[in-house]
Amino acid sequence: MWSSVSQGQLGTMLRCRAAGCTENHAKRYCRVCRTKDSDHRAMNCPTLTAKYTSGRCVGYHQTSPDRGQQITQSGVMQPSASGAAGCGIYFAIRPNETQRKAHNHGCMVTAEISLRRPKHVWRGKVPNVTYESLAAEGYDGVIVHGFRSGVEVVVYKSEQVRVLSVQDM
Ligand SMILES: [Zn+2]
Numbered sequence: 001m002w003s004s005v006s007q008g009q010l011g012t013m014l015r016c017r018a019a020g021c022t023e024n025h026a027k028r029y030c031r032v033c034r035t036k037d038s039d040h041r042a043m044n045c046p047t048l049t050a051k052y053t054s055g056r057c058v059g060y061h062q063t064s065p066d067r068g069q070q071i072t073q074s075g076v077m078q079p080s081a082s083g084a085a086g087c088g089i090y091f092a093i094r095p096n097e098t099q100r101k102a103h104n105h106g107c108m109v110t111a112e113i114s115l116r117r118p119k120h121v122w123r124g125k126v127p128n129v130t131y132e133s134l135a136a137e138g139y140d141g142v143i144v145h146g147f148r149s150g151v152e153v154v155v156y157k158s159e160q161v162r163v164l165s166v167q168d169m
């Protein structure tokens with residue numbers, strides 16, 4: 001007969017609903033779709049997959065009004081000098097997530113990102129990424145996981161970004 005001993009007393013790992021998750025917890029919070037008891041890992045999040053497989057991945061980037069004006073005039077976003085995944089162009093997938101991510105504030109850039117095959121990486125464990133190194137692996141951009149403020153979508157060429165709007169906030 002089974003005794004009524006709880007999982008915890010048996011020392012068994014707690015298991016969430018996400019396939020392939022090896023963490024010791026009963027529930028998994030998905031930082032992408034914000035589901036409290038999610039059945040997927042963030043890299044498999046349907047919300048995220050839908051964004052880039054639709055061929056129209058819209059991202060948000062907050063910057064200073066001065067930079068915003070430059071982007072308005074040139075119509076081009078340039079890769080940053082640094083970032084969590086190297087010299088890229090960084091986006092959040094929701095406007096309000098840019099508040100914590102941005103180094104400069106006051107102007108919101110909305111852009112369409114050309115990204116079909118992202119490489120999923122984890123914050124703090126990102127190798128030195130360039131467009132060429134990604135292309136050699138068959139990827140065209142990076143999605144960085146592990147930020148409380150949500151994922152970061154990163155592409156490495158200005159041509160991968162089409163500026164939709166630049167608005168002072
Ligand atoms: Zn889990």
Ligand SMILES: [Zn+2]
Binds near residue numbers: 033038047
């Ligand atoms: Zn999710």
